[in-house]
Amino acid sequence: MALIPNPRPDPHSYFRTDQPRLQHVDWVANVKFDARTLSCTATLRFDRSGVVDLDTRDLEFVYISCRGSGRIEYEIAPADSLLGSRLRVTMPEGVTEVTITYRTAPTASALQWLTPEQTAGKRHPFLFSQGECLHTRSFLPCQDSPGVRFTYTAELTVPAELRGLMAATHIARKPHPLLSGLWIERWQMDHPIPAYLVAFAVGDLVSRDLSPRSRVWTEPGLADKAAWEFADTARMIVEAELLFGPYQWGRFDILLLPPSFPYGGMENPTLAFMTPALLAGDRSMVYVVAHELAHAWTGNLVTNATWGDFWLNEGWTTYAQMRIVEALYGRDAQELQAALLMRELERDLAGFADRPQYTRLATDIPATVDPDDVFSRVPYAKGYLFLSRLEESVGRERFDAFIWAYIKEFAFKTIDTATFLNFVAAELPGALEDVRAWRWVHGPGIPPDVQDISGETLDALAALIASGRPPINDDVRKWDGTAWTYYIESLPRDARTICEHIEDRFALSRHGNVEIAWAWYLLAIASGAAFDRAALEQFLAGNGRMKYLKPLYQELAKREDLRGWARSVFDRCKVGYHPIAASVIGRILAEASSAT
Numbered sequence: 001m002a003l004i005p006n007p008r009p010d011p012h013s014y015f016r017t018d019q020p021r022l023q024h025v026d027w028v029a030n031v032k033f034d035a036r037t038l039s040c041t042a043t044l045r046f047d048r049s050g051v052v053d054l055d056t057r058d059l060e061f062v063y064i065s066c067r068g069s070g071r072i073e074y075e076i077a078p079a080d081s082l083l084g085s086r087l088r089v090t091m092p093e094g095v096t097e098v099t100i101t102y103r104t105a106p107t108a109s110a111l112q113w114l115t116p117e118q119t120a121g122k123r124h125p126f127l128f129s130q131g132e133c134l135h136t137r138s139f140l141p142c143q144d145s146p147g148v149r150f151t152y153t154a155e156l157t158v159p160a161e162l163r164g165l166m167a168a169t170h171i172a173r174k175p176h177p178l179l180s181g182l183w184i185e186r187w188q189m190d191h192p193i194p195a196y197l198v199a200f201a202v203g204d205l206v207s208r209d210l211s212p213r214s215r216v217w218t219e220p221g222l223a224d225k226a227a228w229e230f231a232d233t234a235r236m237i238v239e240a241e242l243l244f245g246p247y248q249w250g251r252f253d254i255l256l257l258p259p260s261f262p263y264g265g266m267e268n269p270t271l272a273f274m275t276p277a278l279l280a281g282d283r284s285m286v287y288v289v290a291h292e293l294a295h296a297w298t299g300n301l302v303t304n305a306t307w308g309d310f311w312l313n314e315g316w317t318t319y320a321q322m323r324i325v326e327a328l329y330g331r332d333a334q335e336l337q338a339a340l341l342m343r344e345l346e347r348d349l350a351g352f353a354d355r356p357q358y359t360r361l362a363t364d365i366p367a368t369v370d371p372d373d374v375f376s377r378v379p380y381a382k383g384y385l386f387l388s389r390l391e392e393s394v395g396r397e398r399f400d401a402f403i404w405a406y407i408k409e410f411a412f413k414t415i416d417t418a419t420f421l422n423f424v425a426a427e428l429p430g431a432l433e434d435v436r437a438w439r440w441v442h443g444p445g446i447p448p449d450v451q452d453i454s455g456e457t458l459d460a461l462a463a464l465i466a467s468g469r470p471p472i473n474d475d476v477r478k479w480d481g482t483a484w485t486y487y488i489e490s491l492p493r494d495a496r497t498i499c500e501h502i503e504d505r506f507a508l509s510r511h512g513n514v515e516i517a518w519a520w521y522l523l524a525i526a527s528g529a530a531f532d533r534a535a536l537e538q539f540l541a542g543n544g545r546m547k548y549l550k551p552l553y554q555e556l557a558k559r560e561d562l563r564g565w566a567r568s569v570f571d572r573c574k575v576g577y578h579p580i581a582a583s584v585i586g587r588i589l590a591e592a593s594s595a596t
Contacts (some may be wrong), residue, residue, distance in 0.1 A: 003566065011367035012134055013145035014053040014086040020096070022143045025152040029139075031202050033125045033159070036106040038112040038139060043099045049091040052098075055137035055144035058105035063587045066095045083371055084137050100141055109579045110135035112260060112488035114352030118576055119203065119258050120219040120276070124162060124201035128257055128273070132196040133307050133371040142195050146197040147305040147414045149192035158186045158202045165217060165255060167268030184204065191249070191269070192412055194303055199268035201255055210234060210254075213247075218256035222276065226256050227299035229279050229286065232328065236290050239327045243400070244297040245407055252293060262581040264288045267295030267317075269289060275545050277514040284481030284513060287325055287337055294320035297407055305416040307371040311361040312420060314381010322384065336482050338384075340451060343489040345381035349445060352376065356444035361386065362417040372584055377595030385450055386440040390424070392451060393434045402427050417441060457483055465490050470501040481513040488519040491528075499529040509535055518527060518548045525555040526560070533565065541573045546581050553585050557592035567593070 009016045026043040043576050055398060057079075064074045069092050077086040089098050098504040114126040129139065137144040149525065153385040155174060156164040164185035176182040179297035189198075201387045208227035211234035216226045233252070241247055249269045256274050265288045272292040278285045318341070326334035357366075358374045361382055365371055403426055410419075421441065424432055431437075439447045461483065466474055471487070479487070488508070491498060499520070502508055508520040509531065517539060524531040540552065556566035567589050574582045 001283060003008065010145040010147055011365065012083065012307060012371065013143060013147075014055050015143040015145040015148055016053055020048045020050050020052045020091070020148045022148055023047050024150055025140070025142065027152060028155045028157075029142060030157040031127060031159075031164070032126070033113065036111075038104040038108075038111075039297070039436075040104065040139070041099065041101045042140060042142075043097055044142065045097045046091070047096070049086060049093055049095050051090045052090070052143075054087040054141045055084060055134075056087045056141045057135075057138040058108060059138070059141060060103040060105070061087075061100065062103065063099075063101040064089060065099050065168065066091055067097050067099070069095060072098075083134070083367065087141055094587055095402050100285055102141065104139050106139040108135075109580070109583075110138045112165055112578045114203075114258055114260065116258065120221050121204050124204040126201070126258055127263070128201040128203075128274075128535060129199050130262065131198055132266065133375075135580065136198055137206065140195065140198060144195045144305070146196060146303050147196055149303070149412065149414065151192050152189050152198065152202070154187045155187075156187075156200060156202065158185060159183075162202050163205040163272060164202045165200060165205065166269040167197060169250060169270065178179065183445055189269070193269060193300065194414070197268055197300060199266070199271065199273065201257065201273075205255075206254075211237070213237070213250070214252045214254070216254040216256060217271075218276075219258075222256060225279055225281075226254075228357060229281075230289055231291060232283070232286055233293075235328055236286075236293050236324055236559055239324045240290075240293055240297070240320065242327075243323055243403065244294070247403055248301065248411075249294060249296055252296065259542050260576050260578050260581075262544055262549075262578040264545055264547060265292040268290045269296065269300045277545055277548075277565075278542055280513040282479050282480055282513065285515065286328045287321060287416050287482075290324040290328075291317055291321040294324065301412060302407060302410040303414045304412040305419075306361045306365075308365050309416045310363070310371070310375065311379035311383035312417065314379040314417065315361065315387060318380045318384035319387040320341070324340040332455045332457050333482075336457050336486060337452055339453045339455075339458050340482055340486045340489065341384070343383045343486065344377045345446070347489075348376035348378055351554070352378075359444045361441045372580055373570070373587065382440070382446060386435070387435070387448065388451055389435040390428070390431055391450075393431045394428050398428070416587070458486075463489065470498045470505070476506070482499040484508070484511075484513070485515045485519045488516070488523055492528050493523070495523065496527040497530045499523050499527050503529075503531075509539075514543060514548070518543075519550070522551055524550070525559065537573070539568050539575060540569055544577050544581055546584060549581055550588065553588050557589055563589075563592060 007016045024045040028041045030039040065071050073089040079085045110129050110131050112128055116122050116124055119126045154166055158164040160181050165188040168187040168189040171186040171188050173185050176184055204219055205217050206220050206223050207215045207217045208223050212232050216230050218226045240474050251270050253271045254274055255271050256276050259276055261275050264275050278288055294317045299313040303314040304310055322334050325337055349359055359378050509517050513515050522537055556562045
């Protein structure tokens with residue numbers, strides 16, 4: 001008996017393959033800072049008429065109509081706590097467009113509304129979106145699955161003193177014809193993208209050009225510093241094109257967001273969002289720029305079909321990031337980056353000891369589980385290591401040709417893990433068997449034949465760590481932020497004496513490189529070393545990136561003497577966290593409390 005395909009291939013979306021598929025969206029939004037809402041109209045065009053289920057969350061619907069049919073009936077299902085509410089509309093025969101007028105909730109999970117006090121300039125409010133994974137549905141009713149791609153136009157009405165930006169091609173900016181004090185920004189995305197890449201921001205923003213096709217946007221006080229930090233962006237684009245082929249998105253601009261942005265970066269096409277924590281002053285964290293740039297091919301161009309195939313986005317992109325770093329800064333710098341990634345992977349593998357299914361590359365994430373709760377360094381690092389093993393098996397020259405073929409075959413498409421493996425089998429016969437791919441893709445943890453990572457700097461760091469002595473000035477003279485972070489991450493978790501020594505000598509908790517301070521605080525908490533609670537609270541309040549928040553709160557929650565304090569810190573700081581981060585940290589602390 002033939003298997004019948006599941007009409008809902010993505011467990012985290014109401015999208016059905018047996019219904020009309022979204023093709024294009026015309027979106028108009030009025031940004032209202034006083035009410036913390038968007039007043040919107042979205043016209044959705046599908047490939048055919050009929051009944052269609054859309055993803056929504058906490059939207060207030062005002063009017064739903066079809067061209068030529070006027071107001072139509074619609075059905076809103078009871079809200080699921082994770083997926084939101086299914087909106088079912090019926091397009092009459094021959095009609096392929098639905099127009100929905102609605103308002104977002106002040107608590108929309110994709111939107112963070114910042115007061116002037118929460119910004120760098122302290123003068124104007126700020127708004128930004130974060131749609132990945134399941135959050136675009138909180139500001140745009142759509143088929144919110146990475147397996148659905150569509151084009152769009154957008155019109156943002158914003159206060160005249162602020163700039164509205166979108167991850168799309170800018171068309172126009174002009175005064176509102178009827179309302180004084182407001183301006184209209186118009187944008188257009190001609191390439192089909194998944195919903196999670198629809199992104200925008202509104203704030204007091206200025207730009208600095210980095211090259212003819214790249215600039216950085218940020219609040220005025222950070223603009224010059226950001227331009228210096230990201231000066232290598234143009235060179236990165238050139239190296240990425242040599243690896244993956246022509247850049248197909250026009251511009252690669254960078255938006256530096258306020259500290260509450262929950263990620264290191266987000267690869268929104270034409271306008272990558274970045275955390276201000278990257279402004280380390282030594283360009284040691286520009287690998288994040290390389291990562292988000294690489295997503296222009298692996299993720300934005302070729303997209304995972306579901307969140308269970310997330311490694312196809314992040315493993316590929318981490319592999320590309322390492323190749324770009326190697327080309328620009330040398331093999332030693334790339335090896336150090338890879339070794340640090342392995343340290344982070346080891347910590348996350350330990351955290352999933354009781355849930356090994358989430359350490360596979362092809363992951364079955366049930367509809368009842370939020371992908372944000374189970375994402376880790378696994379898809380990034382394990383995916384990178386798997387692809388590196390494939391490269392090792394066939395040789396770099398042959399693997400580079402495979403990369404070009406892969407991008408060409410699946411550009412502007414979505415694929416799952418099985419499709420990828422079938423393509424590898426056809427293009428690189430015998431490679432999957434040689435690396436025993438099943439263990440990588442469907443097995444938990446890391447296979448034992450993982451590539452050895454070494455290098456001149458790594459060897460010196462390993463010797464110092466093995467000696468058991470703390471570093472002195474001669475040891476650290478040439479260390480950049482990555483070397484320092486790797487050293488701290490590699491120390492035993494009971495290294496209380498060394499932890500306190502390096503703090504006394506080098507004041508790492510107050511280091512300008514956030515990665516170094518974060519790594520030191522993690523070691524201090526785990527080893528029982530003394531630390532300044534007020535300084536750690538300031539760190540937790542000023543750095544909203546989940547890479548920092550999750551491990552720190554997890555370590556604090558493990559210690560009975562710190563668990564209550566961590567809860568009180570979270571209660572004070574959560575107003576400044578993005579809703580995604582606040583939700584994840586709240587669950588971590590709740591689970592720790594219930595386990596005692």
